[in-house]
Amino acid sequence: MALFVAMKRGHLRFLLLAVVLLAFFWRTARLDFQSLWRDEVDAIYFAVRPLAETLAMFVQAAQNGPLYFLGLRPWFAVAGTSEFALRLPSAGAGLLSVLLLWQLGRQLLPPVSSTAQQGSPAWSGVAGVAALLFVLNPYQLWYAQEGKMYATVTLLALGAHWLWLRGIQQGGWRTWLGYWAVVSLALYVHLLMVLLIPLHLVWFVIAWPTARLRWRGYGLALAGLTLPYVPMVWWHWVMLTSPDKLSGFNFTPLATILRALALSHVRGFITATPLLWLAPIYFLLGAGMLFGSTVVGDRRSEFTAPISPRRRMALLLTWLLLPVALIYLISLRQPVFTERYILWIGPAMLLCIAAGVQVLAAHSGRLALPVVAALLIYVVGLWGWLGWQQKTQVIKYDLRGAMQAVYQQRALDELLILQIPHQEWAYRYYTSQFEPDPFAGSDLRLGRWGGGPYTNWGHAEEVAWPEVQQYMGSLTAGTDEIWVLLSEAPMWDSRQLMQRWLQESGVLIEQQSFAGVSVLRYRLNP
Numbered sequence: 312m313a314l315f316v317a318m319k320r321g322h323l324r325f326l327l328l329a330v331v332l333l334a335f336f337w338r339t340a341r342l343d344f345q346s347l348w349r350d351e352v353d354a355i356y357f358a359v360r361p362l363a364e365t366l367a368m369f370v371q372a373a374q375n376g377p378l379y380f381l382g383l384r385p386w387f388a389v390a391g392t393s394e395f396a397l398r399l400p401s402a403g404a405g406l407l408s409v410l411l412l413w414q415l416g417r418q419l420l421p422p423v424s425s426t427a428q429q430g431s432p433a434w435s436g437v438a439g440v441a442a443l444l445f446v447l448n449p450y451q452l453w454y455a456q457e458g459k460m461y462a463t464v465t466l467l468a469l470g471a472h473w474l475w476l477r478g479i480q481q482g483g484w485r486t487w488l489g490y491w492a493v494v495s496l497a498l499y500v501h502l503l504m505v506l507l508i509p510l511h512l513v514w515f516v517i518a519w520p521t522a523r524l525r526w527r528g529y530g531l532a533l534a535g536l537t538l539p540y541v542p543m544v545w546w547h548w549v550m551l552t553s554p555d556k557l558s559g560f561n562f563t564p565l566a567t568i569l570r571a572l573a574l575s576h577v578r579g580f581i582t583a584t585p586l587l588w589l590a591p592i593y594f595l596l597g598a599g600m601l602f603g604s605t606v607v608g609d610r611r612s613e614f615t616a617p618i619s620p621r622r623r624m625a626l627l628l629t630w631l632l633l634p635v636a637l638i639y640l641i642s643l644r645q646p647v648f649t650e651r652y653i654l655w656i657g658p659a660m661l662l663c664i665a666a667g668v669q670v671l672a673a674h675s676g677r678l679a680l681p682v683v684a685a686l687l688i689y690v691v692g693l694w695g696w697l698g699w700q701q702k703t704q705v706i707k708y709d710l711r712g713a714m715q716a717v718y719q720q721r722a723l724d725e726l727l728i729l730q731i732p733h734q735e736w737a738y739r740y741y742t743s744q745f746e747p748d749p750f751a752g753s754d755l756r757l758g759r760w761g762g763g764p765y766t767n768w769g770h771a772e773e774v775a776w777p778e779v780q781q782y783m784g785s786l787t788a789g790t791d792e793i794w795v796l797l798s799e800a801p802m803w804d805s806r807q808l809m810q811r812w813l814q815e816s817g818v819l820i821e822q823q824s825f826a827g828v829s830v831l832r833y834r835l836n837p
Contacts, residue, residue, distance in 0.1 A: 326439070327413070334409045334446040338402040338455045341702040343394035346711035346826075349799075351458040352737045355392050358383035359748045369499065372546035373557075378499035379460035393745040394711075397458035404462040405455030411469040412658050413442040418476050420623055420662060421608040436672065437606070440665035440687070441658070447694040449579025449701055451657055456702075460500050461654045467497040468507065468655035472630070475511050478532075479518055479525050480618070487528040494532075495539040502543070503652050506634050508536060513633060517625045521618050550645045560646035565639050568648055572635065575650050576657050581700045591689055596660065599667030600628060606669040624666075631659035664690075708798055708827030710734070714741035716823060717794055717830055723758030726790045731803045732762025734796065761786045763795075766804045779808040783816070787835060793817065795831040 357365055357380040365384070368377035383400070390396040416438025445451055454461040474490035477483075497504035515522045515529060522529070550557050563571075577592050578584040607620040618626075634653045642648050668687065672679045714737055721727065729735055735757065742756040743749035764782045766775050787793060795813065804810075813819075813833050821832035 327410070330413075330442055330446060331406065331409060334406050335402075337446060337452065337698065338405050339399070342398050342402060342456055344702055345456070345705070345707040346709045347394055347397070347458065347737070347740070348707045348710070349733060349737055351397060352710075352740050354380060354383065354458050354460075355387070355397060355740060356736050356750065358387055359392070359750065370542045372549070373502075375502050376460045376500055378496060379463060379501075388747050391745050391747060392740075392743075392749045394458070396745075398456055401457055401459070401462040402455050404466040405451065408451075408462070408466045408469055408658070409442050409445055411466065411473060412445050412661070413438050415469055415473045415476070415658075416441045416662055416665070418473060418480075419627060420603070420666060423606065423608045436669045437603075437662060437665045440668050441661045444661045444664060444690065444694070445658060447691055447698060448576070448657065448661060449581070449694055449697040450576050451654070452698045453579055453701055454651065454654055459651075461651050464497065464501045464504060465655045465657065467493055467500060467504065469658060471497060471507055471511075475514065475529075478528055479515075479522050482525050482528055484528065487532040491532045491535045494536055498536075498539055498543070501652070503638070503647065504655075505540065505543070506637050506653075508533070509637060510630065510633050513629055514626055517622055517629065518618055551641070553645070556645065558645045558647050560642075560648065562642055562646045563648045568635060568639060571650055572653075572656075576660055579694075579697050579701055580706050581697050581704075584697065588693060591686055592664065592693075595664045595667035595671075595686065595690070597667070598670045599663035599665065600624075602670045602674075603627070603663065603666030606666060606673050627659055627662055627666075631656050631663065705826040709825035710737045710798065710828060711741050713796060713798070713823070713825040713828035713830050714738045716825075717796060718742045718756065721758075721794050723755075725759065725792055725794060726787060727758065727760040727794045727796065728763050728786070728809075729760060730763030730795065730797050730800045730809060734798055735760065735762070738796075759790075763800070763803055763809045766806060766808045767802075772806065772808075775806070775808060776811075779812055783809065783812045787816075791835055792820075793833045793835065795833065796828065797831070798828040 354376075357368075357376075362384070365377060365380055368374035368380070383397075386400060387396065390399070420437045422436065451462075451465070454465075470493045471490060474486055474493060478486040478490055494504070494507055497507060511529075512533075515526075573593075574582075574589075577589050604620040604624045607623050609617045609619050609623075634656050638648050638653060668683055671686070672683045675682050717727065718738075718741070727738075729738065736750070738760075739750050739753035739757060743753065764779050766779060768775070770778070793813070797810075800807070800809075813831075817833035817835040819831060820834050821830075823830040
């Protein structure tokens with residue numbers, strides 16, 4: 312029994328419209344509730360600084376996302392740099408990803424022939440359910456509400472997959488040209504999108520012998536990708552061959568990687584969610600991964616080259632698992648893993664879950680409708696609730712509240728110490744009126760300030776402590792009162808030597824706490 316059957320074109324459009332409207336509402340609602348974190352502030356700075364500096368990122372080692380920042384520049388000139396303006400492009404990318412995932416799902420996992428009437432637009436249960444789940448998935452929702460490139464990366468990955476499949480099954484130079492363009496863009500939106508190239512090479516092997524018919528078009532597109540990759544080759548090689556750790560990440564064991572991805576893609580950022588609540592989702596995921604080929608057709612009438620159901624599921628599972636394996640292998644030389652870097656494997660997981668829904672519908676007999684309906688209602692309800700929690704709980708560090716509180720209470724001639732020093736850009740931003748260049752004239756708003764001392768060199772305390780004393784004595788010379796703003800301070804001073812100096816050299820007269828941020832005010836001893 313199939314869960315979804317062919318629908319009239321008008322009904323299909325209405326259903327798609329409803330899903331798109333839901334996606335728009337869910338991604339724009341409370342878009343500016345969370346404060347920007349420092350990487351989002353950096354995105355604004357990289358976009359509005361002198362154009363030559365942003366363009367130079369295209370050839371500088373380890374510079375990530377220059378094309379994303381370059382794209383923000385004209386947008387900010389029109390919309391300003393408010394939190395809402397920064398995050399709206401990500402919400403738009405998330406919205407477009409819903410439609411692209413639906414199209415890709417129909418192409419990659421078409422229904423068996425009995426589920427679609429010849430000549431009418433088929434609503435594939437796998438594609439339709441996956442699109443709905445993508446709208447509500449709390450992890451995808453989070454990054455669709457963040458002012459970074461990760462939602463855009465997911466959109467580009469979906470586009471690259473769709474064009475690759477279309478090229479393999481239908482051919483056409485326009486399709487392969489589009490594929491080359493999308494992958495080239497992806498490389499300069501995020502460095503690790505280079506993983507699309509080996510992934511699609513493996514896809515080419517899996518899709519054999521169908522892929523054999525299109526080897527020329529794919530080969531030319533693949534050869535063309537060497538051109539945009541050339542500026543990255545030399546420093547990629549340096550990173551992979553260097554005996555020193557250059558990436559700034561710590562090595563993550565494979566088991567930890569798998570656990571982190573399995574949890575984040577299912578529960579989002581509400582980490583207190585009981586694991587038992589997630590069991591039905593994992594059950595559907597497992598059912599789809601193991602038995603999804605039983606509900607997938609081998610061809611669609613508009614395609615001239617069929618791919619068997621087992622190979623289609625192999626393509627899907629490779630999309631889900633190969634990027635993880637590749638990142639782990641790279642990390643054996645230079646650690647590069649962080650969960651958001653492979654956000655774009657999330658749609659593969661959702662397609663597997665949707666395939667699991669179809670498997671239950673096809674093999675549950677008379678219980679199919681109530682069982683599947685109950686599971687879908689549960690998943691939709693749970694993810695809707697988790698998404699709402701993300702929208703209403705302060706999860707990111709409240710730089711906005713802390714910076715604005717200091718700015719309103721502090722005299723500009725009073726010394727401000729920022730720990731970590733990089734938070735100066737958040738201070739400059741949150742004391743602006745969010746103009747197209749919020750950092751213009753920010754020296755005046757920042758006033759007298761200094762960065763806290765860096766003590767994580769590994770020096771013994773008997774060496775580090777005199778260095779801190781000398782640094783802080785020089786920094787605070789000629790001042791009676793000091794404002795201190797602490798956020799992510801252990802990154803700079805894990806032993807809290809600066810706080811020790813302040814406690815010994817002054818009296819704490821005021822303290823304010825914000826999420827992830829502390830504001831302290833000291834009066835120094837005479």
